[in-house]
Amino acid sequence: MARDWEAVLSTWAQPPSDTELEKAANAERVIRKALDASNALGARSISVFTQGSYANRTNVRQDSDVDICVLCTDSLFSDYTLAPGLTDAETGLSPASYEYARYRHEVEDALVSYLRPGVTRGNKAFDVHSNTYRLDADVVACFEFRQYQRNADHSITYATGTAFLPDVGLRVHNWPQQNYDNGVRKNDASGRCYKPAVRILKRLKNEMAELGYQSASTTSSFLLESMLYNLPNDAFQEASWIKTLRRLLAELNAQLASNDLASSMVEVNELKYLFRGAQPWTLAGIQSFVVDAWQYHHNL
16 A cells, blocks of 8 residues: 555654653753852853754654753854954954863763763763653753954954864864754745755655665755755745655755755855865765655655
8 A cells, every 4th residue: 555645744744742842941951950050160151052953943753862052152262264364363362261171071070960870971962861851962062153254345254153172073163043043034934844844854864764775874964954945945835745845855856966056055054065175974975865765755
């Protein structure tokens, strides 16, 4: 019997349940309590917030971990790559008196003291283990990040994000506020169909990965979210979800096949290109997934 794809996709499009969102909120709440109890962090300017798929409401059932940022603005990381010749003297920055290594250690101490033994230190994040009322949380200790840019009129501006240093590897930059704001705008502009479509494609990817599709196993959920962000708004508004899925896959296939179009695709934050510079994915890899996804839903 042929699979009722419209019924399946309609289910996959649904937002996370109230229970799941409450468990994510509980995870954020207990992290904040742990930091508030720390004497070392008491005098610091720190904010705690959920980021990623839970914050953007694009999470699906397999997204069991909630990403939580612990942001300190007493110190910051800066980057002058887009503003050649710019110096700290011009921006008014001075060497930090509060170093990142000390900050991350103090966040770890706060989490362990409050939640022992439910905390594990990873290369990038602290894993705060789940229980019956909260989700498993990946907690990242971040400093503010400023990416400076020299404009055509010679003025200097900067975009504000977050950054952290893993135990091993290069500094990692994220743009949680831009991801959230642009995702909301895209969802509104697409008739509130962008985020449901993201959830559909993520669920399709996860199902394919469970069945052994290598292209699905190696495809990043954030990459899927960003690729859909680059598609025209009317592509999300076909008469049914199955027609919408096919339109989206066809649009992706066409864009990825064009070097000019693919090279212009951006992350949801619109501050990084998807297929330029160092990224944890390849154009060939995502092209394989799009082809596999098209064949997979047609063969069932």
